[in-house]
Amino acid sequence: MQRTRSTAVARALGGACRASSHAAVQRRSMSQALLCVRQQQQGQHQQHRQQLHRSQRAPRVSSVSPGVSSRRHGSSSSSDASGELRKTTLYDFHVARGAKMVPFGGFYMPVQYDDLSVSQSHLFTRAHASLFDVGHMVQRVFRGPGAARFLERITPAAVSALPAYRSTLSAILKEDGSGGIVDDAIISRLGDGTYYVVTNAGCRDKDNAYLDREVARWNAELAPRGLEVTEERLDRGLIALQGPEAAAVLSPLVLGADEDGGALDLRGLLFGQLARARLRLPHKDGAAARSSPVLISRGGYTGEDGFEISVAADEAADVAEALLAAGGPERARLAGLGARDSLRLEAGMCLYGHDIDEATTPVEAGLAWIVPKERRGADAGYYGAEVIARQLVPASKGGQGVARRRVGLLVQGAPAREGADIVVRGGGGGGEEKVGVVTSGCPSPSLGKNIAMGYVKEGLHKVGTEVEVLVRGRPRKAVVAKMPFVPTKYWKGE
Structure with missing residues (x-):
């Protein structure tokens, strides 16, 4: 069997x-x-x-x-x-x-x-x-004449433009329009009307409930117009x-x-x-x-x-x-x-539930690149498009921008762990000001240094910015570093 x-x-x-x-x-x-x-x-x-x-x-x-x-x-x-x-x-x-x-x-x-x-x-x-x-x-397959457009409702990916047997990283977004990330996902087009999607194990239950709800809503609205979609969860x-x-x-x-x-x-x-x-x-x-x-x-x-x-x-x-x-x-x-x-x-990659979550938008998470050029308008049609479109334009250029950004950190002394506060010292002998929090951290075997990832206030995200991280209550010097910490080596041809 x-x-x-x-x-x-x-x-x-x-x-x-x-x-x-x-x-x-x-x-x-x-x-x-x-x-x-x-x-x-x-x-x-x-x-x-x-x-x-x-x-x-x-x-x-x-x-x-x-x-x-x-x-x-x-x-x-x-x-x-x-x-x-x-x-x-x-x-x-x-x-x-x-x-x-x-x-x-x-x-x-x-x-x-x-x-x-x-x-x-x-x-x-x-x-x-x-x-x-x-x-x-979790391995899923979405099929049907409405599959691409369905995925373009729940993610910012340009699924309809994806060539056959190509994949893209994307984010499943909250249906409330906040731009929050329900889960990250790899979306691959296998053929006309067929898409292979891999999502996180830890989000299985909530993803299943979300997708059941959204597929049913989509089909109630659009199946009569010939845009039905089905989802299969693969074993x-x-x-x-x-x-x-x-x-x-x-x-x-x-x-x-x-x-x-x-x-x-x-x-x-x-x-x-x-x-x-x-x-x-x-x-x-x-x-x-x-x-x-x-x-x-x-x-x-x-x-x-x-x-x-x-x-x-x-x-x-x-x-x-x-x-x-x-x-x-x-x-x-x-x-x-x-x-x-x-x-x-x-490699500077996020772990869901730690570095990204439902209270985080792709722009805050440094994932603005997953929103393709053709879907950057407020009328793009995916959940949260209006919020994300405003965040994509910095406040200095008339947009909303974001109040915080995900950054990489090199930390001196003991390694910083998830939940450690990121602070800066006030001028003139003033006290410390909390400006962010660490979401992931460990010693880097490749670099022989302590690395971390976290969120800091907008303006403190530039590479080279000096901050401190409170490790077991003790301040440790840290500097904002470029990610990935180790260069990627993806195969893109000779």
């Missing part, structure tokens, strides 16, 4: 192609995972590895001290009705390979593995390639292969999308593009030595070259095994949430 469902979904993909107030119990999943991540980034790797080896044969789920919670609203729980955490298609694969599992976005997820500390795994990704399980993310695995050697690891396994097709040349697949394919599974025999159709997207969350591969749920472990074998331990290893968090922060 599972194989039948997987084949049906694969055929659908082949034929066409990440709340403002959550309860405290819903916040704990994200908070626990991030606390574990950041504790391990503080040099406690050896102690953790010793503990891991003592319990290697049992699933490990970390715990954190009571009273530690997310400063902002965290991810909503994605557990089932009984409150149990869910498992991705690779759960047993992780446990068998010495993963330390933590609650994250309603799932059991690996935070690190026995063979490398978090910082070692981070640096391995920057030098070689790491395999991340991102199967907790598939999702694997990210990230790092400068990702293409070299994946290439020997990639076949054409058809049974008799030749190999797909990854050199022609650029950042932001997608392709249908099949994968060789050398450790399998006969017909099983080829996967069912997969969807390969070039991009990722680390700033490195890489791919995200949507696979049939019952083939995810085989694909992961084939990728690790193709690279060997010198070029490809498993990595968990610990490395993923520090990699994305070095």
Whole structure:
């Protein structure tokens, strides 16, 4: 039965192609995972590895001290009705390979593995390639003659102008017109009237409720005019292969999308593009030595070259095994949430519920670039267009501008964590003035410095501006820095 469902979904993909107030119990999943991540980034790797080896044969789920919670609203729980955490298609694969599992976005997820500390795994990704399980993310397909226009109502993306097999980062916006971000999302066009959208696991419940409501509203208004839209939530695995050697690891396994097709040349697949394919599974025999159709997207969350591969749920472990074998331990290893968090922060990428949320607009978040030129008017037709259009024009040029902006920070001394106040000193010996707050922070393994992301008052966002961050009540010197902290290495051709 599972194989039948997987084949049906694969055929659908082949034929066409990440709340403002959550309860405290819903916040704990994200908070626990991030606390574990950041504790391990503080040099406690050896102690953790010793503990891991003592319990290697049992699933490990970390715990954190009571009273530690997310400063902002965290991810909503994605557990089932009984409150149990869910498992991705690779759960047993992780446990068998010495993963330390933590609650994250309603799932059991690996935070690190026995063979490398978090910082070692981070640096391995920057030098070689790491395999991340991102199967907790929600994969959706929108279809129908109204699909593009529907997505253009709930996001600022120019979906109708998106070429086939191209993707764009966007934001699902609140229907109240405030411009607040319900979730961030990757939108990909697979064919006429078919769009593949990936959203965040931690926002699953509220996103599902939002989309159910909005699809029903759209169809009530516009289906009679021939603009019906449907949404399907896919039960598939999702694997990210990230790092400068990702293409070299994946290439020997990639076949054409058809049974008799030749190999797909990854050199022609650029950042932001997608392709249908099949994968060789050398450790399998006969017909099983080829996967069912997969969807390969070039991009990722680390700033490195890489791919995200949507696979049939019952083939995810085989694909992961084939990728690790193709690279060997010198070029490809498993990595968990610990490395993923520090990699994305070095790349200047937002984590929903921390760096962006329903009280934040794309302009405040430094994401104005996701609003294309043709959709920058107040009459663009998406939720919050009037607010965002005013914010896009600085007050000095007659617009509204914004009162705060997301910035990067280099922090001296102890690392700044989420919730730390950003302050400036008053002149003439005056006291300190709070001008912002840190939303993410960790030691950077690549730079050997403490980095952070946060929001500061408009006017203090320019690179080189000196501020202070209160770390455990003590002021630490900091300077506004350009993001990404580490240059991105996306593949855009020779």
